[in-house]
Amino acid sequence: xxxxxxxxxxxxxxxxxxxxxxxxxxxxxxxxxxxxxxxxxxxxxxxxxxxxxxxxxxxxxxxxxxxxxxxxxxxxxxxxxxxxxxxxxxxxxxxxxxxxxxxxxxxxxxxxxxxx
Amino acid sequence: xxxxxxxxxxxxxxxxxxxxxxxxxxxxxxxxxxxxxxxxxxxxxxxxxxxxxxxxxxxxxxxxxxxxxxxxxxxxxxxxxxxxxxxxxxxxxxxxxxxxxxxxxxxxxxxxx
Numbered sequence: 154x155x156x157x158x159x160x161x162x163x164x165x166x167x168x169x170x171x172x173x174x175x176x177x178x179x180x181x182x183x184x185x186x187x188x189x190x191x192x193x194x195x196x197x198x199x200x201x202x203x204x205x206x207x208x209x210x211x212x213x214x215x216x217x218x219x220x221x222x223x224x225x226x227x228x229x230x231x232x233x234x235x236x237x238x239x240x241x242x243x244x245x246x247x248x249x250x251x252x253x254x255x256x257x258x259x260x261x262x263x264x265x266x267x268x269x
Numbered sequence: 270x271x272x273x274x275x276x277x278x279x280x281x282x283x284x285x286x287x288x289x290x291x292x293x294x295x296x297x298x299x300x301x302x303x304x305x306x307x308x309x310x311x312x313x314x315x316x317x318x319x320x321x322x323x324x325x326x327x328x329x330x331x332x333x334x335x336x337x338x339x340x341x342x343x344x345x346x347x348x349x350x351x352x353x354x355x356x357x358x359x360x361x362x363x364x365x366x367x368x369x370x371x372x373x374x375x376x377x378x379x380x381x382x
Contacts, residue, residue, distance in 0.1 A: 193378065259312045
């Protein structure tokens with residue numbers, strides 16, 4: 154099935170460094186979501202974006218919905234060891250702002266390792 | 270507390286047997302439930318989408334007779350892997366969707382020996 158192009162595939166950083174990852178698509182999505190998954194667990198939603206150009210923060214996390222609706226990025230500032238995990242972007246065709254969530258298309262994931 | 274539960278969290282079965290995985294939404298009514306499969310170090314791949322009281326819609330390449338999905342109520346969906354084979358070993362995750370919210374379950378690790 155269709156997947157989003159997510160990069161980088163993996164990152165090895167020192168504690169305190171900032172992290173940036175992004176997703177691109179050849180088609181338009183009306184909702185972009187960013188998830189974190191830890192080993193042996195299901196993904197947990199970090200940030201949801203509903204409008205093109207929207208910039209949203211959640212603590213040390215910031216994500217933006219690209220103006221073309223075909224891309225999104227996630228930044229993590231001042232990384233800490235507990236940021237370790239796999240980060241996934243996901244796009245949804247239908248508009249989920251106040252309506253039910255539908256099928257998601259996922260990126261390949263970015264494996265983040267943070268060295269103390 | 271957890272909004273979505275899956276049972277069992279881990280299961281080991283012999284080749285040729287069937288395994289049932291439950292997904293329950295605990296605090297809200299899930300109009301739609303999605304089942305995903307995730308192989309090690311890979312992304313989540315959607316298997317099927319089910320709405321309460323109706324037949325599941327399967328993604329291309331997913332055998333509906335092998336992966337039986339039942340969504341009998343707004344709080345429970347089950348995935349049964351029939352005649353399991355070692356290549357069915359994977360991490361199975363449900364996602365539940367209500368009108369204004371959606372959550373993933375904690376996943377079920379299936380190992381077929």
